[in-house]
Amino acid sequence: MDIVVQKYGGSSVADVEKIKYVANKIKNKVNKKYKVVVIVSAMGKTTDNLIKLAKEISEKPHPRELDMLLTTGEQISVALLSMALNDLNVKTKSLNAFQAGIFTTGDFNNARIQKFKIGKILKLLDIYDVLVITGFQGITEEGDYTTLGRGGSDTSAVAIAAALDAKCEIYSDFSGIFTFDPKIYPNAKKIKYITYDEMLEMSSLGAKVLHSRAVEVAKKYNITIYCASTFSDEEGTYVVTDNIENPVVTGMSVMENQTQVTITNLPFNHAIIYNIFDKIAQKGFNVDMISIININNKLNVSFTIIEEEMEHFDKYLKEALVEFNDSQITYEHGYAKVSVVGIGMKTEKGVASRFFKALEDIPLRMVTTSEIKISCLLEKKYLDKATKSLLKEFEL
Amino acid sequence: MDIVVQKYGGSSVADVEKIKYVANKIKNKVNKKYKVVVIVSAMGKTTDNLIKLAKEISEKPHPRELDMLLTTGEQISVALLSMALNDLNVKTKSLNAFQAGIFTTGDFNNARIQKFKIGKILKLLDIYDVLVITGFQGITEEGDYTTLGRGGSDTSAVAIAAALDAKCEIYSDFSGIFTFDPKIYPNAKKIKYITYDEMLEMSSLGAKVLHSRAVEVAKKYNITIYCASTFSDEEGTYVVTDNIENPVVTGMSVMENQTQVTITNLPFNHAIIYNIFDKIAQKGFNVDMISIININNKLNVSFTIIEEEMEHFDKYLKEALVEFNDSQITYEHGYAKVSVVGIGMKTEKGVASRFFKALEDIPLRMVTTSEIKISCLLEKKYLDKATKSLLKEFEL
Structure with a gap:
């Protein structure tokens, strides 16, 4: 059958x-x-x-x-x-x-x-x-x-x-x-x-x-x-399972309406960070582009969420941060996320440098990478220029 | 509970x-x-x-x-x-x-x-x-x-x-x-x-x-x-179960758009009649006011159906009558059925005569009775007169 x-x-x-x-x-x-x-x-x-x-x-x-x-x-x-x-x-x-x-x-x-x-x-x-x-x-x-x-x-x-x-x-x-x-x-x-x-x-x-x-x-x-x-x-x-054609970059995608959330002045303890993201995830929010930087023995965390999810987000985030009186939250709206994806990145070198070269005139707010993806956050006004440049660079 | x-x-x-x-x-x-x-x-x-x-x-x-x-x-x-x-x-x-x-x-x-x-x-x-x-x-x-x-x-x-x-x-x-x-x-x-x-x-x-x-x-x-x-x-x-108020006639109802179906010249054998109605019922048609009369050793059957059900009815009735070549079917449309209902009829005498007296000026096409119901079939133009007269007679 x-x-x-x-x-x-x-x-x-x-x-x-x-x-x-x-x-x-x-x-x-x-x-x-x-x-x-x-x-x-x-x-x-x-x-x-x-x-x-x-x-x-x-x-x-x-x-x-x-x-x-x-x-x-x-x-x-x-x-x-x-x-x-x-x-x-x-x-x-x-x-x-x-x-x-x-x-x-x-x-x-x-x-x-x-x-x-x-x-x-x-x-x-x-x-x-x-x-x-x-x-x-x-x-x-x-x-x-x-x-x-x-x-x-x-x-x-x-x-x-x-x-x-x-x-x-x-x-x-x-x-x-x-x-x-x-x-x-x-x-x-x-x-x-x-x-x-x-x-x-x-x-x-x-x-x-x-x-x-x-x-x-x-x-x-x-x-x-x-x-x-x-x-x-x-x-x-x-x-x-396997991409027989195996191009370096398979595709590109864009998500608009991104808000960058930054939390500064957290204690230097990564368990705290895990705890905060766990609480946010339990409430069903999708966060992306997480970056954590240590400055003067304090942790600063940045990540993106979709603007439409902002409504209740601030309330839940404040609840998650209630023990940390010194921490501060800032929101910056109106960003776009551009990502290129390709299994070939695992083996092919130089993809990141081609990515940055294509976007050399554009101020990037954040960059995150995975084994098969590079994403950057940029102001909306640069979106068109950035996508055109990347489409050309990676022959998409 | x-x-x-x-x-x-x-x-x-x-x-x-x-x-x-x-x-x-x-x-x-x-x-x-x-x-x-x-x-x-x-x-x-x-x-x-x-x-x-x-x-x-x-x-x-x-x-x-x-x-x-x-x-x-x-x-x-x-x-x-x-x-x-x-x-x-x-x-x-x-x-x-x-x-x-x-x-x-x-x-x-x-x-x-x-x-x-x-x-x-x-x-x-x-x-x-x-x-x-x-x-x-x-x-x-x-x-x-x-x-x-x-x-x-x-x-x-x-x-x-x-x-x-x-x-x-x-x-x-x-x-x-x-x-x-x-x-x-x-x-x-x-x-x-x-x-x-x-x-x-x-x-x-x-x-x-x-x-x-x-x-x-x-x-x-x-x-x-x-x-x-x-x-x-x-x-x-x-x-x-029991009507403590026990009026002779509890209510009246009217069904318009009745068609009278008459089958004449059937053999004198009531099993045939049962058989015909069984076939019709199996097709989901509701027939009412069934009357059977024996004339010259032939059975004549009359009953009513709702006009809207006519569409396929004739086909099924002809199928049911296929063996009886001598039989004839006639349809007469545009009748109304008026019924009075009351558990009191079982014990109270004279309900039928009050019913007929109330309708004495109106030509009745058919009349059928059950233990607690009297129904008559009449032309639509008499409907208003008939209902008014019955409502008055039985104080409804």
Whole structure:
């Protein structure tokens, strides 16, 4: 039994016509003798609209009830897609999280998949050619609905591909992964192969094609992900273990609306720093570009957060710093982060110097590096110049 | 533990403000030390809109997938109501058919409830003051969603009240059961007590307050149903075993758009008649006012159906009559059925003669009677005159 997992995002099933198109696309795969497990997101803006409705009922909707609400979105789309497939005489059945047995942790709104009822799914695949399963959702052992957080349908797809040891195809509006956002830079090239690590850096830097947790799962279970466009047959991008093309720099990404947070005058004790970041992480904030400098036996810490997350951040940070009366916090807004990513950096020397040379006229506020990434923080007014210069330098 | 079951219809939870109002109403009951099991329908026109969406996908949506789709409607409303209750500090949890263990037959779109996981529900009532449960839906032993047919939330409420041996309160736009439709006849009186049998006749005659299957279940398990308005504190109507007020005629109802079907020249064999009606019933048609007359050793059968059901009816009737070449079918449209219902007819004599006297100037096409009901079929132009005359005669 050749099984393939296909995932269709919300914009691919946004209306009746698109659902029928997707049904035909799935049928083509069935005609090629595949058993297809299809993971579907909620139609178009359904999830956003449900969240809006919940916010009208309650300023802070009960997390368990919010998931009870949100899971209806995918149930609607799997039912409709399954109706469309039935009309094409495809033997199919839709399954929600209860029916597919998608068990997760109990972290409402941000759960993690733990297991599937694979025995049941395999038994159903003996009878049906296509199973249409709700993405983004799961249930706890106690039978409460959970959701996996934004982009969670990607994770659903990769996780079930891992459990079935199948290939995973992710279909969306994007025809693949590009060296840089083609909306900003139309000459950006499509990448044919990208490694999990590169993809992880790219997604955490805002590349919207694949959710980073999905890539983590793919890496862990060595599942090849194929990303392509729902509505064209153009070849897409493969996310794999090794990058056979092995360019020095695979891609570039930009995140705007960065705030630089600086804490000065902390005691010289790195355990304190760990403690502060741990508290911030527990509140769900994503910090990046962390730099720590020791000046006169005091620690100074700088990092970035996304401006939209500022609202409650200051309160939580002050709570985390309550014991340190001498410390001071400053916020500077309106920065952009530019990063280049490439597995080749591990072996190729001189990437950093080419990076700095390309940006030699631009004042850089911060620079951080990982094994396969260099990021810098700069004022927004230099963003255009910086990206053009880097695209040229690394032939993206 | 004093448990009460409350059911709120779709128009009672049609928008955010109404959901918040209902949450407050439930909280009042909790303040009176009740544990409340709340059954909720889908918001406003949700079910209609979902059916419309399904019809856009498929002319004849797959029944199993249609139920998969429709059950999302109630899941949305229970989640939102539970959020609103949480905000009022009521200890509550919402449950769908999987979570409440509402097991039904496998008749998609028209299933019947078989059992609840009462042990689980009682255990949850030890922890929570309110359980908000999806009406209208169930699951099969195999874990497929089913729905109970239109008005099924009433049945959900009465069935769970029966399983918990609790009182059942049905809240809707209607402030109770009236002697006649108050929209047509503003002087109609509200009935304080009505028996199950009277209510069954009234609902099968089109009274919209209570679904007849719900009344059947209430009668079987002797559950008192209280019908009242969601948005007022006016006293409603109790549906009970015995009508202590015991009027001769409790109420009247009218169904328009009746078609009279007449089949002539059938062989003199009543088994044939049974067979024909059985085939028609299997196709889901509701026939009423059946009269059978023997003329010259041939059977002539007359009955009524609702005009809207005509579309496919003729085809099925011809199939049922295929062996009887001599038989002839005629349809006559545009009639109205007027019925009076009252448990008192069983004992009180002369009700029929009062009925005919009130209608003496009106040509009656057909008349049928049961122990507690008299119905007649008449031309639409006489409807107004007939109802006024009957309302006066029986002091409704």
